[in-house]
Amino acid sequence: MRRKITISELVAAAEQRGCPIWQVVLEREERLQGTERQDIWHKMKEYWMVMKGSLDAGTKPGNRSLSGLVGEEGALLTRYIEKTKPLSGYGSVLAAARAMGVAVVNASQGRIVAAPTAGSCGILPAVLATVAEETGAVEDAVVGALFTAAGVGMVIDEHAGTAGAKSGCQAECGSASCMAAVAAAEMAGGTPRQAANAGALALKNFLGLVCDPVAGLVEIPCVKRNAIGAGVALLAADMALAGIESKIPLDEVIQAMKEIGDAMPASLKETSLAGLAGTPTAREIEKRMNEID
Amino acid sequence: MPARSVFEIIGPVMIGPSSSHTAGAVRIGSIARAVLGEDFRRADITLYGSFAKTYKGHGTDRALVAGLLGMSGYDSRIRDALNIAATLGLEIRFRIAKGEEFHPNTADIELTGVSGKRVFLRGSSVGGGNVLITRINQYEVSVCAKNPTLMVEHVDRPGVIGRVAGVLGNNGINIAEMRLTGSNREGEKLMVIEMDRAVSDEVLETISGLPDVTAVIRI
Numbered sequence: 241m242r243r244k245i246t247i248s249e250l251v252a253a254a255e256q257r258g259c260p261i262w263q264v265v266l267e268r269e270e271r272l273q274g275t276e277r278q279d280i281w282h283k284m285k286e287y288w289m290v291m292k293g294s295l296d297a298g299t300k301p302g303n304r305s306l307s308g309l310v311g312e313e314g315a316l317l318t319r320y321i322e323k324t325k326p327l328s329g330y331g332s333v334l335a336a337a338r339a340m341g342v343a344v345v346n347a348s349q350g351r352i353v354a355a356p357t358a359g360s361c362g363i364l365p366a367v368l369a370t371v372a373e374e375t376g377a378v379e380d381a382v383v384g385a386l387f388t389a390a391g392v393g394m395v396i397d398e399h400a401g402t403a404g405a406k407s408g409c410q411a412e413c414g415s416a417s418c419m420a421a422v423a424a425a426e427m428a429g430g431t432p433r434q435a436a437n438a439g440a441l442a443l444k445n446f447l448g449l450v451c452d453p454v455a456g457l458v459e460i461p462c463v464k465r466n467a468i469g470a471g472v473a474l475l476a477a478d479m480a481l482a483g484i485e486s487k488i489p490l491d492e493v494i495q496a497m498k499e500i501g502d503a504m505p506a507s508l509k510e511t512s513l514a515g516l517a518g519t520p521t522a523r524e525i526e527k528r529m530n531e532i533d
Numbered sequence: 534m535p536a537r538s539v540f541e542i543i544g545p546v547m548i549g550p551s552s553s554h555t556a557g558a559v560r561i562g563s564i565a566r567a568v569l570g571e572d573f574r575r576a577d578i579t580l581y582g583s584f585a586k587t588y589k590g591h592g593t594d595r596a597l598v599a600g601l602l603g604m605s606g607y608d609s610r611i612r613d614a615l616n617i618a619a620t621l622g623l624e625i626r627f628r629i630a631k632g633e634e635f636h637p638n639t640a641d642i643e644l645t646g647v648s649g650k651r652v653f654l655r656g657s658s659v660g661g662g663n664v665l666i667t668r669i670n671q672y673e674v675s676v677c678a679k680n681p682t683l684m685v686e687h688v689d690r691p692g693v694i695g696r697v698a699g700v701l702g703n704n705g706i707n708i709a710e711m712r713l714t715g716s717n718r719e720g721e722k723l724m725v726i727e728m729d730r731a732v733s734d735e736v737l738e739t740i741s742g743l744p745d746v747t748a749v750i751r752i
Contacts, residue, residue, distance in 0.1 A: 269539050283540065290546050306550070306612075307590035346549030349592045349612035356542045358551055364543075386543050393542030402542070405660075419542075456583060457590040458550040529590060 244398045247436050247490040250391055254432040261422070261432050262384040265391030284390075285383050287353050291342075291365035294352045298341020298362075305347035307529060310459045313467070314341035331370050332474050336467035338366035343466040347459050356393045356402040359409075359451075359458045360416035362466035364389055367420035367473045371427050385427045389419035392439055395491070400498035404451035405510040407501025413462075413469040414446030414497065418490075420473035421480075430481050440486030440493050442476035447493070448500055450508035452515025454522040455529050461516055547662075548611050553638055554591035555606065557658025558584075561666070562600020564678055565642040565654045567752045568669055575624040575645040576601055582637035584658075585629045594627055597640060606662060669750070671716040672723045678752045680709055681731035685724040685740060686748040689715070693745045697724060700743070704736050721747075 245268070253264045270277050297303075299318065304311035317337035320326065326333040339362035346352045346361050355364040364386075372382050396402060396415045404412045421442035425435040446469075454460040480486075486493070507514035516522055548555050566573070578597060580588050588594050592612060599614035602621075610617065618625055630641075638658040645651050655668035666676040669684065676682060687693045694713075701708060710727040732740075732751060741749045 265539060273538060280539075284543065287540075287543055287546065305590070306592045309590075349549055349555065349595065351546065351607070351609050352549055353544055353546050354552075355544075358547060358549055361549075387539060390539035390542045394539065397542060455590060456587040459590070530586070 245395055246399075247392065247395050247439070247494070250395070251432040251436050260384065260388065260426055261391060261435060262387035262426070265387045265394075268391070269387075281383065284386050285379075288379070288383055288386060290351060291353050291355075292369070294342045294345045294350065294361070295338055295365050295369055297345045297350055298338060298343075303341070303344050303348060305344060305457070305459050306349060307347075307455070307457055307459060309454075309457065309525065310347060310463045311344055313463060314338065314344060317467075328471060331374055332471045335366045335370040335470040335474055338369060339363050339466040339470040340463050342366060343463040347457070347463065355389070356397065356415050356419070357404070357412045359404060359462050360412040360466060360469065362463075363413065363416035363469040363473065364420045364423070366466075366470045367424050368427070370470075370474070371424045371477075375428050377427055381427055385423035388426050388435070389423040392419045392422045392490075396494050396497075399491075399494050400501065407497065408449055408504050408509055409451040409462075409465060410443075410446045410449040410497050411501060412451065413465045414443055414449055416466075417446060417469035417473045417476075418443035420470065421476040424473055424477040425480050428477060428481060430477070434480045434483075436490050437484070437486050438473075438477040438480035440488065440490040441479055441484070442472050443490065443493050443497065444486065444488070445472055445476075447497055450504060450515050451510040452508055452517045453510065453512055454517050455526040456512045456517075460522075460525075546607060548607060548609065550591055552662040553658045553660055554584075554587070554593045555596045555611065556662030557638065557660075557664050558593045558596035558640070559600040559604065559606040559608075559611065560662065560664045560678075561640055561642070561654075561656035561658065562597040563603065563605075564600075564656060564664070564666055564676075564752055565644055565652070566601050566603060568654055568750050569644045569646050569650065569652045570750065571646040571648055571650065573601060573623065573644045574647050577626050577628070577643040579628045579630050579641040581630045581639040581641075584638045584640055588627075593640075597642070598625060601642075601644070669723070671718065671721075672714050674714055674723070674725055675712070676725055676752070680727045680729065682752040683724075683726045683728065683732060683737075683740070684750040684752070685726065685746055686750075687722055687724065688745040688747065689720045689722045690745050693743070694724060696743050697726070697740055697746070700736060700739050701726070701728065701732070704732070706730060706732060706736070
């Protein structure tokens with residue numbers, strides 16, 4: 241059986257060779273798949289095009305989920321930063337607006353790229369698009385960042401899993417925010433070690449987060465968790481770039497996420513039996529949805 | 534299972550909101566279409582479990598109909614499938630089942646074709662866009678249709694299986710898995726054959742013409 245990879249191995253390999261993490265991930269993919277590097281790169285670039293399409297679709301006015309429960313959040317936030325100096329910084333708010341836009345595209349049966357899941361699909365494209373603008377990075381740098389993010393996601397998937405039904409929202413929006421933080425830090429010029437620290441700082445804040453979707457739909461609270469997941473990723477990247485280290489290394493944070501996920505009751509793992517899904521307001525929404533029939 | 538490729542983490546490209554409710558439902562619809570083997574004019578669809586509870590919000594109804602219309606799980610027209618079906622003058626009825634006797638995401642589809650032919654299919658979406666078909670007409674089956682699949686209805690007599698396998702073998706098609714299932718009607722059986730690659734129209738026709746073969750379905 242293939243040995244599981246770790247974050248520390250990815251970082252060590254990148255440091256040793258003086259290359260970014262994405263290069264290590266890309267070469268590993270070449271070996272695993274036995275495919276040409278340019279084909280792998282091209283496929284990731286195509287995925288970025290789909291992500292860009294979902295970012296664009298997410299900013300169109302009048303978007304609404306199939307249930308009608310969510311839709312206007314991204315537009316509201318975009319309008320807000322056009323008129324007001326936001327408290328959490330322009331980039332963070334822009335990324336949050338974009339993440340919600342993509343999440344609503346998903347909730348309205350539009351085309352998205354799961355990253356790592358459909359429920360958390362807004363975070364990574366929103367963060368990467370925003371960081372690319374802030375740093376003046378070219379498109380190839382974004383494609384590279386996607387490999388870095390995917391490498392981190394593979395480690396998470398191997399050691400803990402990325403399904404809300406298995407480990408809660410920490411494994412979906414938490415993983416996405418972690419992946420985005422690592423990729424953002426690296427894109428902004430951070431060392432592999434700083435990038436890994438960014439991921440650890442982000443993921444630590446999602447530990448224990450349950451998956452409790454209202455009425456079983458990928459809408460409430462998923463859309464807004466995408467927004468805040470994007471914001472956390474950017475803040476974590478800034479903290480790591482400033483030299484702050486996570487005292488608990490990312491590999492151990494991922495292990496902790498798995499243990500927490502295993503201990504989480506089934507009622508809080510995508511079953512909509514408890515948590516926000518069990519609140520009086522959620523039950524009211526659920527009742528109303530059933531009456532539409 | 535751990536991810537074996539970066540594209541299992543970044544990807545797949547999909548139509549939201551969830552692979553179970555969209556890609557899986559489209560797949561169930563498209564298998565029902567294949568079982569009918571002709572265009573349909575009427576569909577009676579019964580939804581169970583989570584399909585019944587959340588089908589509007591998840592667009593499961595649109596996804597099932599998209600599959601019946603022949604769309605893939607990546608078609609951006611899925612969200613308009615109900616309108617498209619209405620424009621084509623197709624009659625579609627949804628029924629919500631109470632009770633949880635089946636897998637949470639299950640649909641029964643009764644199709645009436647343009648020729649008046651009728652078929653029944655029960656399918657569940659089991660996650661990640663994968664499905665499990667548990668009933669086709671009068672037969673209890675267990676078909677995931679990940680590989681090209683052939684279902685051969687036949688009279689339960691010696692030699693039929695050999696003849697069908699012979700045709701496949703002569704055409705260089707390897708059988709990956711084969712199961713037999715009976716119905717409540719005596720002397721009637723269904724072969725479910727999973728193959729390494731799909732059969733051509735020609736091979737399909739040859740099998741249809743074999744003695745004791747009564748019907749052939751290709752998925």
